[in-house]
Amino acid sequence: MMTVARSPHPYLPYIDGLRAIAVAAVVIYHLHGDWLPGGFAGVDVFFVISGFVVSASLAARERTSFRSFGLYFIARRLQRIAPALIVCLLVTTLVCALLIPDAWLSEGNERTGRYAFFGLSNVVLARGTNSYFSPISEYNPYTHTWSLGVEEQFYLLFPLLFWTWTFGGYWRRLVTGMFVVLGAASFLYALHLRDADALSAFYLLPSRFWELAIGVVLYQGMTLTGRRFDVAETSPYSSVKAVAAVSGCALMAYGFITGAATNFPAPGAIAPVLGTALVLAALHGQPLSSSIARLLTSPPMRRLGAMSYSLYLWHWPVLVVFRWTCGLDTPLKMTAAVALALALAYLSWRFVENPVRSSSRIRTMPRWQVVALGAAILFVGMRLHRFIDAEQGAWSLSTVSRHAADWYPTSKNKRDTVAVCGVPKPRVDTVGEGVRISYVRSACPEPVNAPDVFVIGDSHAMAFGSMFDAYAERTGARVTLYNNGGCAFLSLQPDREDSVHCRVSTESAVGDILRRVKPGDVIFLPSLRMPRFVDQWVRYPRDQVLDSIFGERAAAARESASKVAVAMLDRLRSTHARIVVEAPNLLLNAPAYRCADAWTRANPLCVDGTAVDRAEFERLREPMLKAVDRLAAQVHGTSVFDPFPLLCRPGPTCDGYLDGHPLFFDGDHVSAYGNRVLLPAFVAAMRLAAGPLPDA
Structure with missing residues (x-):
């Protein structure tokens, strides 16, 4: 030794x-x-x-x-x-x-x-x-x-x-x-x-x-x-x-x-x-x-x-x-x-x-x-x-972890197969630089009673994951979600999409949709369509937010992006599918999950709370809402799904909660509970969009 x-x-x-x-x-x-x-x-x-x-x-x-x-x-x-x-x-x-x-x-x-x-x-x-x-x-x-x-x-x-x-x-x-x-x-x-x-x-x-x-x-x-x-x-x-x-x-x-x-x-x-x-x-x-x-x-x-x-x-x-x-x-x-x-x-x-x-x-x-x-x-x-x-x-002291079923819009613990009627763990395939996620019901005797839905968008599309899962289970229809490589899709904000990575990723996803979609299917387009007030770690200056909405450059960008969007929607409509565009959704003043616990309320991100003034927010979203409505009017077979009235009930403020349950996970991504609130309206919107279409 x-x-x-x-x-x-x-x-x-x-x-x-x-x-x-x-x-x-x-x-x-x-x-x-x-x-x-x-x-x-x-x-x-x-x-x-x-x-x-x-x-x-x-x-x-x-x-x-x-x-x-x-x-x-x-x-x-x-x-x-x-x-x-x-x-x-x-x-x-x-x-x-x-x-x-x-x-x-x-x-x-x-x-x-x-x-x-x-x-x-x-x-x-x-x-x-x-x-x-x-x-x-x-x-x-x-x-x-x-x-x-x-x-x-x-x-x-x-x-x-x-x-x-x-x-x-x-x-x-x-x-x-x-x-x-x-x-x-x-x-x-x-x-x-x-x-x-x-x-x-x-x-x-x-x-x-x-x-x-x-x-x-x-x-x-x-x-x-x-x-x-x-x-x-x-x-x-x-x-x-x-x-x-x-x-x-x-x-x-x-x-x-x-x-x-x-x-x-x-x-x-x-x-x-x-x-x-x-x-x-x-x-x-x-x-x-x-x-x-x-x-x-x-x-x-x-x-x-x-x-x-x-x-x-x-x-x-x-x-x-x-x-x-x-x-x-x-x-x-x-x-x-x-x-x-x-x-x-x-x-x-x-x-x-x-x-x-x-x-x-x-x-x-x-x-x-x-x-x-x-x-x-x-x-x-x-x-x-x-x-x-x-x-x-199991150990966490945070209300977010202890009430995960209300907060997290996607489940990590689903099984690959189910023995009784339900939706197993979604299948994930690579498409270009993004992914294709398939929600498919199995072991169910009930007939399909709603259209198949193709979804393409950014992380806000992913945040609707539990709603898509529940839609597939309730109706028997298939939901195919394209997470567009971290890129928005027709957000009417060119800065969020105009990169080589996003253009390549978008084209791959759109090409795959065009090969798979059938007449009567619905293509749902959710994305962040307003500049956010806060990210998970920082609050953006108000002047910067206002300029991104009302500034001359922002207005010109929306106009230019709308022309590009019309061409893309015409391309998607050539398949005889219906299109539903998400209206600009509610944005909170603080990331909800960062501010949910007693030991976080003194954080500078949280001291002003999550709530926004309803009238002020409606003023801020008006330019984008008008742009989305114009798109729907220009492209035959296109409609608008607006989650805002469901996630901000009548009252002077919108605080991102309903009966003590979170409607949002952070400042702009819908929570699991928010998904459940939106589900009935989403099912109705998909069925309505796929209904008989009058001649153009």
Whole structure:
């Protein structure tokens, strides 16, 4: 059995000071980005420090087999990273399951968290559609683990590159040269990828390797030139080094203040990365009484730096949970969030991170056992994460999750087949870049008593899913829904449809409808036909909304789009199918599900409530309603289905609720209960549309 001694590499207190600066910059940026626009570059500082420190931790190792070297390194990294990470991920998962209902805004969270256990969350995020700087990313409590993914992947690669360093002699120069070449290639690749694939450039190791490599090369270069890391720093004060240290701090500050999202990681990270390397190089051998060293080694900086890893882990989920619940819009809430993050970080550092890292029992275990045990615990943690997420519906404190049958317009738990009369789980097929979803009744003796319906539209068409399901079950007719690749269809708002993606997706869906539809069928066209007042994370400025409705540009766009719509409706009518266009539906002042619980009502999105003034809303929807009515009048066989009078009962306001039940899930998508309210009118509208058609 191999016993591992502590590294002879001494503690360099100014490194904790640099860590403190890095984590403080990140926390400030995440708390309020305008306060420190480039504060996210604190992660780049961490990368340089990490490359430097892991090199120093292994440099004194004697030459040994690659297996022994690799196991030693991986075991140390697991012992350092895994315990606090596992605890943070599991606690975050539990809190989110209790307080945050499942929604489109959170649909990628579970997968990101699951992969974070094994350092792969950055791969998940790189394959998504939202950048690190997207407001949607601010509602994923695991987004920050991308940087841990980069480091953990680097740690798997590092033994392969560093092992021969322990051979000494010319092998060391060879290893340093290899890191220089690979680092330069990584930097050039990052420059290329920034425009070709910005998500991969930001999140993945190949375009971040150069930052870690600079830390490695710095340590190796200092070692090759005779700098000692195993003796006390007794060199005399050097004014050149002092100037270099100040210059390095200035470069880091410049990066934090001026950092721009579009420039990262290259060339934007150059200033903080080179600044960090310059400080590390300058302070080595410098007396701790020098001004920069004295600042970086002050007790507050050392304490903050010592628990910087735990603070990095905990600050982000705390801020995200605040955003989901009460908000982060006041100094009091911000202060409370930071205080809670610091408290959790201290508890993690004091009772999880330190005890495991300094455990004498673990230190005396064979390295392969430490690696195996660490991997097993990570796997168990990941399974617990999935279990907690799966139990969200049963455990959640949110009224949305506890009354899911009223809130969610589609069911996730339907069976593929049914033994009694009903509609099984809809079949989903790919059509172009979108999908075709088929609702078909089975095992029912009753005859079909309504027309088949083809539906094409955006997410608002998907939100009618439970109504389509109930329509198929009640009437025996088939409903075929085309989710148009995230694009609206004849919304009369060209900006929502006029992209290459939407045009291609629309043509694929329309072509499929034309091949399948029969005379007497109904083509239903639901889409968002007004600018929304609020999204799931932001309220839009009222002036912007009004201009999008009454402005000259908006009026011209509706007129132009109406001409295009007439041509499309004529094309669809050539099949002798009937067409029903949804009128502009009710829009709420706040996303209902975000504001349904007591702990969310202080959120800035929710303080004004969901209700809108009925008379004012009717004024806002009038221009689009007239445009839709004109379409129906121009194209023979076209009618209008207007859900607004059913979802806003007579009264001065429309609040999105009926008898205490939600009519909407968020600010504009109809809920399951809203679907049930609309069903009788929808069935009647489809039957009426398919009735005998007088000669044109």
